[in-house]
Structure formats: C-alpha cells, structure tokens
Amino acid sequence: xxxxxxxxxxxxxxxxxxxxxxxxxxxxxxxxxxxxxxxxxxxxxxxxxxxxxxxxxxxxxxxxxxxxxxxxxxxxxxxxxxxxxxxxxxxxxxxxxxxxxxxxxxxxxxxxxxxxxxxxxxxxxxxxxxxxxxxxxxxxxxxxxxxxxxxxxxxxxxxxxxxxxxxxxxxxxxxxxxxxxxxxxxxxxxxxxxxxxxxxxxxxxxxxxxxxxxxxxxxxxxxxxxxxxxxxxxxxxxxxxxxxxxxxxxxxxxxxxxxxxxxxxxxxxxxxxxxxxxxxxxxxxxxxxxxxxxxxxxxxxxxxxxxxxxxxxxxxxxxxxxxxxxxxxxxxxxxxxxxxxxxxxxxxxxxxxxxxxxxxxxxxxxxxxxxxxxxxxxxxxxxxxxxxxxxxxxxxxxxxxxxxxxxxxxxxxxxxxxxxxxxxxxxxxxxxxxxxxxxxxxxxxxxxxxxxxxxxxxxxxxxxxxxxxxxxxxxxxxxxxxxxxxxxxxxxxxxxxxxxxxxxxxxxxxxxxxxxxxxxxxxxxxxxxxxxxxxxxxxxxxxxxxxxxxxxxxxxxxxxxxxxxxxxxxxxxxxxxxxxxxxxxxxxxxxxxxxxxxxxxxxxxxxxxxxxxxxxxxxxxxxxxxxxxxxxxxxxxxxxxxxxxxxxxxxxxxxxxxxxxxxxxxxxxxxxxxxxxxxxxxxxxxxxxxxxxxxxxxxxxxxxxxxxxxxxxxxxxxxxxxxxxxxxxxxxxxxxxxx
Amino acid sequence: xxxxxxxxxxxxxxxxxxxxxxxxxxxxxxxxxxxxxxxxxxxxxxxxx
Numbered sequence: 001x002x003x004x005x006x007x008x009x010x011x012x013x014x015x016x017x018x019x020x021x022x023x024x025x026x027x028x029x030x031x032x033x034x035x036x037x038x039x040x041x042x043x044x045x046x047x048x049x050x051x052x053x054x055x056x057x058x059x060x061x062x063x064x065x066x067x068x069x070x071x072x073x074x075x076x077x078x079x080x081x082x083x084x085x086x087x088x089x090x091x092x093x094x095x096x097x098x099x100x101x102x103x104x105x106x107x108x109x110x111x112x113x114x115x116x117x118x119x120x121x122x123x124x125x126x127x128x129x130x131x132x133x134x135x136x137x138x139x140x141x142x143x144x145x146x147x148x149x150x151x152x153x154x155x156x157x158x159x160x161x162x163x164x165x166x167x168x169x170x171x172x173x174x175x176x177x178x179x180x181x182x183x184x185x186x187x188x189x190x191x192x193x194x195x196x197x198x199x200x201x202x203x204x205x206x207x208x209x210x211x212x213x214x215x216x217x218x219x220x221x222x223x224x225x226x227x228x229x230x231x232x233x234x235x236x237x238x239x240x241x242x243x244x245x246x247x248x249x250x251x252x253x254x255x256x257x258x259x260x261x262x263x264x265x266x267x268x269x270x271x272x273x274x275x276x277x278x279x280x281x282x283x284x285x286x287x288x289x290x291x292x293x294x295x296x297x298x299x300x301x302x303x304x305x306x307x308x309x310x311x312x313x314x315x316x317x318x319x320x321x322x323x324x325x326x327x328x329x330x331x332x333x334x335x336x337x338x339x340x341x342x343x344x345x346x347x348x349x350x351x352x353x354x355x356x357x358x359x360x361x362x363x364x365x366x367x368x369x370x371x372x373x374x375x376x377x378x379x380x381x382x383x384x385x386x387x388x389x390x391x392x393x394x395x396x397x398x399x400x401x402x403x404x405x406x407x408x409x410x411x412x413x414x415x416x417x418x419x420x421x422x423x424x425x426x427x428x429x430x431x432x433x434x435x436x437x438x439x440x441x442x443x444x445x446x447x448x449x450x451x452x453x454x455x456x457x458x459x460x461x462x463x464x465x466x467x468x469x470x471x472x473x474x475x476x477x478x479x480x481x482x483x484x485x486x487x488x489x490x491x492x493x494x495x496x497x498x499x500x501x502x503x504x505x506x507x508x509x510x511x512x513x514x515x516x517x518x519x520x521x522x523x524x525x526x527x528x529x530x531x532x533x534x535x536x537x538x539x540x541x542x543x544x545x546x547x548x549x550x551x552x553x554x555x556x557x558x559x560x561x562x563x564x565x566x567x568x569x570x571x572x573x574x575x576x577x578x579x580x581x582x583x584x585x586x587x588x589x590x591x592x593x594x595x596x597x598x599x600x601x602x603x604x605x606x607x608x609x610x611x612x613x614x615x616x617x618x619x620x621x622x623x624x625x626x627x628x629x630x631x632x633x634x635x636x637x638x639x640x641x642x643x644x645x646x647x648x649x650x651x652x653x654x655x656x657x658x659x660x661x662x663x664x665x666x667x668x669x670x671x672x673x674x675x676x677x678x679x680x681x682x683x684x685x686x687x688x689x690x691x692x693x694x695x696x697x698x699x700x701x702x703x704x705x706x707x708x709x710x711x712x713x714x715x716x717x718x719x720x721x722x723x724x725x726x727x728x729x730x731x732x733x734x735x736x737x738x739x
Numbered sequence: 740x741x742x743x744x745x746x747x748x749x750x751x752x753x754x755x756x757x758x759x760x761x762x763x764x765x766x767x768x769x770x771x772x773x774x775x776x777x778x779x780x781x782x783x784x785x786x787x788x
Contacts, residue, residue, distance in 0.1 A: 024778035047775030094765055101765075105758040109751060126743070133747060 004079035004244075005063050011041070014063050016052045016077040017225035018070065021045065026075070033073045034066060049218045052077060080225035089217060093210045099145040100203040106141030107196035110134045114193045124186070131183045131190050138192035142176050145199045148206075164344040164390055167351050168202060171381040178378055194382055201700045202390050209394035212401050212414065219410050223628060223641065231263035232256075234307070245297075248310050256306045258462030261298060266308035268293045272486045273304030276464040278431045278539075279631050280612040281564050285522065286464050298612055298631045303463040304486040325592050325616030326637055343668060355380040358683045368685075376685040383682045383696060384675055391700055392667030395707035400660035407652050408643040409625075416639035419623040420654055421661030422604045426552055427595070427621070429609030430563035430570055431539060434577075436645060437610070437629040439468040440540035442521065446533045453494045454526040454535060457482060457501045461490040465524050465537050466501065489525075497529040507532055541573065542647045549577050551651040555658075558603075562586050562594060564613045591617035608650055610634060625650055663710050667703045674699040 005014045021027065027045050034043035034054055039061030043054050054066050063079060070077040113130045116122065122130075146169070153169035156162065172195055179190040230242050234253040245263045248254065253269070256262055262275070274286035277299045286302055289295055295308060359377030362368040368376070397414045404411055411417070428434050441451075455473035458466040460482030479499075482492035489502010500507045507525035509532060521538040552559060561582040563570045570584035586594065595617055598605050607614070607621035610630035618624035619637040626638035635641050642649035678695050681687050687695070764770065 024781040027775060027778055028782040045775060046772045047778060048772045097765055097770075098762055101758055101761045105754050109754050112750065113747075129743075137751070 004081050006081070007058055010058050011055050012058050012061070012063075013053065013055045014066065014079055015082055016054070016067065016070070016079045017222040018045070018050055018052050018078075019076045021047060021050050021075065029073060030070065030075060033069055037061060037065060037069055040066070050222060078225045080221070082221070086214075086217065086221065089210070089214050093207075093214055096148075096203065096207050096210050099148060100200065100207050102141050103145035103196055103200040103203055106137050106145075107193065107200050109137055110193045110196055127188075128183075128186050131186075134190060134192045135180060135183045138196060139176070139180070142172060142195055142199065145196075145203060146172050149202070162345055162348045164348070166344075167348045167381070167384070168198075168390070170352065171378070171384075172198065175378050175382055178374060191378070191382070197697055198382065201697060205391040205394045208398045209414070212394075212398045216401065216405070216411055219405070220412060220635075220641070223410070223635075224632065250310050252310045254308060254310060256301045256308060258301060258303050258305055259467070260301050262295050262301055262306075262308070264297045264310045266295060266310045268295060268306050268308050270307035271304050273306050274302035274463060276300040276302060279437070279610065279629075283431070283565055296612070300464065301462070303461050303466070303484055303490075322588050322612060322616050322633070325588060326619045326633070329592060329616055329620030351381065351384045354384070354679065354683065358685075362685060366685075372685075376682070379682040379685075379687050380679065383678045383687060391703050392671060392707075393664055395704050396660050396663045396667065396710070399707050399710055400656050400663075403656050404640070404653060407649055407656075409649045409653050410641045410643075411639065412641070413639050416623060417657045417660045418664070419604075419639065420606065420657035423557065423606040423623055423654060425558040425560065425598065425603045426606045426608065426650070426654075427560045427562050427598075427617075429607075429611060429614045430561055430573055431565055432610040432629060433608050433614075433627060434545055434561070434573055434647070435539040435541055437627070439465060439522070439537050441469055441472060442536040442538055442540070444534075444536055446535060450526065450528060450531065450533055451535070453499060453528050454501055454524075454533075456494060457490055457492055457499050457526070460484065460492060461501065463490075463502075465522055466490065468537050469501075469524060469535065494528065499529075500527045501525070504534070509534075539569070541576070542645060544646045544648050546577065548647045548651050549579070552654070555651070555654060557606075557654075562591055562617070564588075564591075564611065588613045588616050592620050595620050606650075606654070625653060659710065663707055667706055670703055670706065671699060674702075 004016075005012050007013075018030070021030070027047055030045050030052060031043050034040060034052065039056045041055050041057060043052065045052050052070070054061075067077045067079065113134050117127055117130055149165045149168050149172070152163070153165040156166060175191045175195045179192050179195070182190045231245050231248055232240050232255040233243050233248065234240055234255065240255060248264050252264075254263060254266070258273070268289050268291050270291060272288075272290045275289045275295060276286050277283050277296065280296050280299050289306065294311070295306075355377045358380050359373045362376050363370060363373035366373070394414075397417055400417050401411045401414065451472060452474060455469050455471075456477070456479060458470035459473055459478040461467070461470070461484055479492040479494055482490055484490045485502070485506070489500060489506040491498065491500045491502075493499065501524060504523065504525040507527035509525050509527075521536045524535045524537060526533050526535060549559060559577075559579050559581065561570060561574050561577075561579055563582075563584055564586055565584060567584040570582055574580070574582040583594070591614065595605055595607065599620075599622070604622040607618050607624045608626070609615075609618055609624075610627050612631045612633055614626075615631070615634045615637050618626060618634060624638045625640050625642060626634050628635075628641055628643045630638070630641070640653060642653070674695070678687070
C-alpha cells in the first residue's frame with residue numbers, strides 16, 4: 001500500500017478510486033468515517049471523479065487502515081497513483097479556461113466601446129480615445145489568449161505542414177497589426193473586436209474538447225485502479241509483502257493464492273493448480289499447472305496456491321510477441337488523418353491564396369489605395385477563419401461521447417467516432433466478448449436442494465467451474481470441514497452427510513454422462529450421501545447477443561467470429577447466431593494477418609475482443625471495442641471500453657458514431673455554404689471586417705446549435721428496457737450499499 | 740464627455756474584478772468537483788446539534 005502514498009512537506013497523501021458513491025449520504029459518510037481515523041487530517045471525496053483524497057501527518061496513519069475503514073463503511077476503495085498525464089491535462093485545461101476568460105473579458109469590454117462608436121454622433125477625439133483604449137485592452141489579451149495558436153502554427157510551419165492554426169494565426173496577427181496601425185493613424189475603423197470574438201469562439205471549442213477528454217481519461221484511470229493488481233512477494237528474509245505489480249523484477253518469487261490473477265509472467269516453482277487462461281488465449285477449459293509450467297500474467301489461478309519465479313522478458317513469450325504486434329499495428333494506424341486536419345490541408349492554401357489575390361487584385365487592377373486593398377484582404381481572412389470548422393468536429397465529439405458515456409461506453413480516442421462510423425464489418429472474439437467472462441451453470445433437471453448443497457460446498461473451492469456454481473449459493477456459509485484436493489475436487493459435510501464436488505472420478509463415477517459431449521460444456525460431479533448428479537457448466541452467451549447480432553445485420557454490417565478457442569465451441573456459437581464466417585484456433589499473429597487481409601480488400605473492420613490474444617488485432621483494426629472485463633493491455637489499445645453484461649453497447653457505439661459522423665459532415669457542409677456566400681462578398685470588398693466577424697460568429701453558433709440539436713436524439717434512441725438497467729451502465733461500477 | 744474619464748475605468752475595473760474572480764476560483768480548485776458541490780449543500784454537518 002505504501003507505494004501509493006506520496007509525501008510532501010511533512011504530510012502524506014493518498015488517492016483512491018472508490019466504488020459505489022451514489023449520493024450526498026455516501027459522500028458525508030465516507031468523509032466523516034475516514035476523517036475520524038486517528039492521524040487523518042483531511043478526507044475529501046471528489047464526487048464527479050468518484051475519488052477520495054486522504055491526508056495525514058507523515059507516518060501517523062496507516063494507508064491500509066484507510067482502505068479497511070472504507071470497506072467497513074460499505075465501499076471498496078482502490079489506491080492508485082494519479083498518472084502524470086492527468087496532471088498535465090489539468091494544467092492544460094486550466095490554461096485553456098484562463099485564455100477563454102481573458103478573451104471573453106477583453107471582447108466584452110472592447111465591444112462596449114465599439115458599440116458606442118457605431119452608435120454615431122461621437123467626436124473624432126473621443127473615437128480616437130476609444131480606439132486607443134481598445135488597443136490597450138486587446139493587444140495583451142490577443143497575445144495571451146492567442147499564444148496557443150501561434151505556438152502551434154509556428155511548430156507546424158517549421159515542419160513544413162499546415163493545420164487549422166495557421167490561417168487562424170495569420171488572420172489574427174494581420175488584423176491586430178492593421179488595427180494598431182489604424183489606431184496610430186487615427187483612422188475611422190479598427191478591428192480589435194473582430195479579432196477577440198474570433199479567439200473567443202475558437203477557445204470555446206477547445207475548452208469543450210478538453211473537458212470531454214479529461215472526463216473520459218479520469219473514468220478510464222478509475223477503471224484501471226479498480227483492476228490494478230498487487231502481488232505477494234517473498235522477500236530475501238522470507239517475509240511476504242504486498243507490492244504493486246509494477247515493482248516486480250525478474251527473479252522475484254511471488255505467491256499466488258487460489259482464485260487470484262497471476263501478477264506476472266513466470267514459471268511455477270511450487271504447487272499445483274488449474275489455470276483459467278480464457279482472458280489471455282480465449283481457451284475456455286482450465287489448464288493444469290505444476291512445477292516447471294510457464295504461466296502468463298493476467299491468467300486466473302484456480303484451486304491451488306502457486307509459488308512462481310518472475311521471468312525476464314525473454315523475447316519469445318506470448319506477451320513479447322503480442323507487444324511487438326501491437327507496436328507494429330499502432331505505427332500503421334497512426335497514418336490515419338483526422339477529418340478536420342484533412343479539411344485544413346485543403347482549406348488553408350485556398351484561403352491564403354484568395355486573400356492574397358484579393359489584396360493584389362484591388363491594388364493593381366482595382367486601383368485601390370494600399371490601405372483599402374489590405375482591408376479587403378484581411379476581410380477575406382477573417383470571414384474565412386475556420387471557426388466553424390474548428391468547432392464542427394469537437395462540438396459533435398463532445399455530444400456523441402457524452403451520449404456514449406451514459407450508455408456505459410468510455411471513448412479513449414475522440415477521433416474514434418469518425419473511424420467507427422465508417423465500419424462495414426464487425427469481427428468478434430468469442431470468449432469473454434460474445435460469451436460472459438465467467439462460465440455459467442446451465443439449467444438441468446437437478447433438485448434445488450442438491451444444487452444449493454453443491455453451491456455451498458463450491459464456496460470452499462477456487463476452481464473456475466466451482467466458482468460459477470458458488471455464485472448460486474443462497475446460504476453463503478461455507479461448510480466448516482471442507483477440504484480441497486488439488487486437481488480433483490472438494491469434499492465436506494453438509495447437513496450431516498458427506499459430500500464431494502469435483503471431477504466425476506472424484507465423486508465415484510466411472511464415466512461421464514452424454515451431456516459432456518457438447519464441446520462447450522464442462523461437467524462438475526456432485527455426490528451427497530448416496531445421491532450423485534452431474535452439473536453442466538459452460539460459457540454462456542451474453543443475454544442480448546442474438547438481438548445485437550440482428551441489429552448489426554440490419555445496419556448492413558458483415559459479421560465474423562475469430563477465436564483462439566477450439567473449433568467445437570466456436571462452431572457451436574456461430575451456429576446459434578447463424579454467422580457463417582468463423583475461424584477457430586487462431587493465433588494472435590494470424591488474427592492480425594486476417595485483419596490486414598480484410599483491410600487489403602477494402603473492408604473497414606470493427607474488432608471487438610477482450611483477450612490478450614486480441615490486443616494486437618484490436619490495434620490493427622479500423623476501430624476497436626473492448627469489454628471492461630478485458631485484460632489491461634487490451635483495454636489500453638481499444639478505442640473504447642464498454643461496461644455491463646450486455647453486448648448492446650457495440651451496436652449503440654456504431655449507431656451513435658454514424659449519427660455523429662453525419663453531424664460532422666453536416667457541420668462541415670454548413671461551414672462550406674457559409675464560405676461560398678461570404679467569401680465572394682469579401683473578395684468584392686463589400687464586407688467590412690466587423691461584418692465579417694459577425695457573419696463568422698453566426699456560422700459558429702449555427703454549427704454549435706446543430707451539434708447540440710442532436711443531443712436529444714442521440715440519447716432518446718436507447719431502448720426502454722436498457723434505460724431501466726442503468727445500474728449496469730453506471731461507472732465505474734455498481735455500488736455495494738447506498739443510503 | 741468628462742464623465743467618460745470616470746465611467747470607462749469603472750467599467751474596466753468591474754470587468755477585471757470578474758476576471759480576477761474567475762481566475763481565483765480556477766486556481767482554488769472550485770471547478771474540481773461540480774457534482775459533489777451540488778450534493779454537499781444537502782448535508783447539514785455544519786449545524787451543531
């Protein structure tokens with residue numbers, strides 16, 4: 001725990017992501033409860049982020065006690081160290097907010113002065129005074145609020161590229177410079193108001209965009225904290241200490257208790273158990289592990305305690321292979337250019353050329369004065385300033401990602417909306433994606449009393465199949481004398497009668513009943529006194545898979561199942577869903593090859609998967625989704641993560657993205673129409689810079705309103721029964737208790 | 740017109756006060772937890788019983 005505590009100026013501080021904060025009552029109960037702990041000087045809950053920050057005098061409180069107290073209050077807390085990225089994003093968000101505030105302040109004050117000038121009846125001296133005051137307000141404000149754009153434009157230009165910030169910077173700097181000259185010359189018109197209005201709108205778009213990103217990132221960090229692993233390391237002196245997995249070194253010995261996840265790649269040195277590798281390889285059946293067996297991080301230990309030696313990255317492990325594949329895939333994908341950037345590359349040269357030609361044309365051919373020609377050129381720059389373009393994409397991303405967030409989908413990349421919208425084929429992994437992450441007990445003709453007795457006995461086992469059975473237990477009190485025989489089963493006394501649960505042989509059965517022929521089904525035998533039954537357990541499909549598959553078909557998408565599991569289970573699922581295109585036993589590299597082959601045929605593939613073996617495929621697909629139960633690496637490469645036990649978020653993500661992309665195109669269209677009308681007027685010289693600024697503002701507002709208009713329809717499309725199921729969608733996870 | 744000499748600085752000072760207030764609240768993390776702030780007014784921990 002102490003790894004998460006940060007010391008500063010004699011105070012210790014720890015952050016924890018907390019599950020189950022729902023209301024004002026939760027908030028005050030946690031703050032009071034933790035605040036009353038000895039030594040704690042401050043406990044503050046951030047309700048928006050569902051986090052708790054605790055401070056105490058150096059060494060005067062125990063971080064473990066804080067989490068223990070939280071547990072006692074009915075909330076589960078997970079300590080974590082906030083990523084440096086988060087602090088950077090906060091600093092950037094604050095900087096943007098300050099820039100926006102300064103621009104807004106200056107714009108309003110300059111506009112006050114401008115309006116009195118436009119009202120007329122003012123003496124020339126007063127007008128010149130007002131212009132001078134405007135200049136004094138505007139110049140520092142432009143320098144402060146615009147520096148973001150100037151820096152970005154300078155950087156892009158140095159590398160010989162073009163982005164939206166280039167025309168913005170040129171327009172702003174030229175208009176400001178001209179206004180200063182006009183002020184000094186005591187001319188009739190200056191354009192400080194236009195410049196500031198422009199900056200304000202642009203910054204508003206940036207602030208929106210930034211706020212969305214921060215919200216998504218903090219949700220993602222919380223999810224990671226809830227899942228973070230710790231390891232029990234055996235120190236040189238034989239003591240066992242709990243450490244975060246990040247500090248494990250090759251050669252360390254760690255203990256893995258029954259039912260825990262394996263914290264690092266390694267080789268078993270002691271113990272025997274069965275390993276559930278479904279999250280890593282997609283293989284549904286548990287594999288046996290004993291001394292000498294290599295095991296992979298992320299797999300789930302079964303019923304036996306293991307001691308393993310952490311292995312150095314040898315370059316040939318599954319993990320290394322997958323990491324190489326991911327790196328290659330991500331390099332390939334970074335070639336994707338955002339819609340807004342593509343628009344800018346087309347737009348900037350045209351705009352600059354138009355402004356230049358306007359100025360030159362009026363000066364040489366139209367015989368205007370140099371000053372008037374410059375004003376006409378600047379009008380073109382201001383009127384074409386890509387405010388609407390700069391708002392078109394972020395405004396839609398904010399609305400769409402907000403709608404997705406409420407549906408339990410966390411977007412990791414804002415541009416994922418564009419890529420998701422273009423998808424024409426969906427490739428599913430099977431285990432943990434189409435099926436639930438954990439096996440389920442299948443209904444069979446077994447007396448309820450037998451099932452309950454078996455479930456009670458199963459509580460004492462960590463075998464993956466027994467754990468599925470244990471979830472059915474109502475009594476919740478494991479039997480006192482239960483003893484587990486590793487690799488065979490568990491036995492104990494229930495209601496005075498001996499009971500055995502485990503392999504058929506363990507329970508005295510010679511053969512396996514016919515039901516085990518189904519490749520998807522495993523069987524647990526249960527003997528209670530003289531009676532013996534067989535309980536079928538298998539990977540069950542998520543409840544709404546058939547409807548989602550149908551919905552995806554209705555959207556005109558081709559479907560495919562690609563799994564690392566054996567042929568039998570994959571075929572069974574494909575048959576139920578009537579998906580004719582399926583591959584079984586596919587290795588990670590082959591998944592990537594398959595996706596590349598599909599991409600080569602011009603298919604735009606959405607990959608949905610959860611296993612470590614899917615990670616590389618997710619990274620190489622056009623777009624990717626991953627359930628919240630997925631392995632860390634897999635989540636890190638997916639474009640979006642969805643929560644809950646349903647598959648519906650997949651179709652939801654596609655639907656919202658398609659609508660979002662349509663909106664982005666609409667907005668770009670609006671901006672284009674506006675330019676088509678305004679630019680010729682500006683070129684002719686009929687638009688003063690002030691009118692240009694007003695027209696530009698109207699187009700920006702139009703684009704924003706068009707995006708917000710969609711908010712209602714993006715949300716309302718949820719099916720009624722999904723609305724009722726809000727607990728499943730709630731982030732970061734449903735709570736234990738409340739009020 | 741001499742009224743301007745007073746009114747313009749007053750208007751600017753008012754605006755600057757607002758701007759200063761916003762930057763102050765940003766610096767003092769007033770926007771860190773908007774949802775929590777809305778809920779905190781519901782608890783009456785500050786009332787001595």
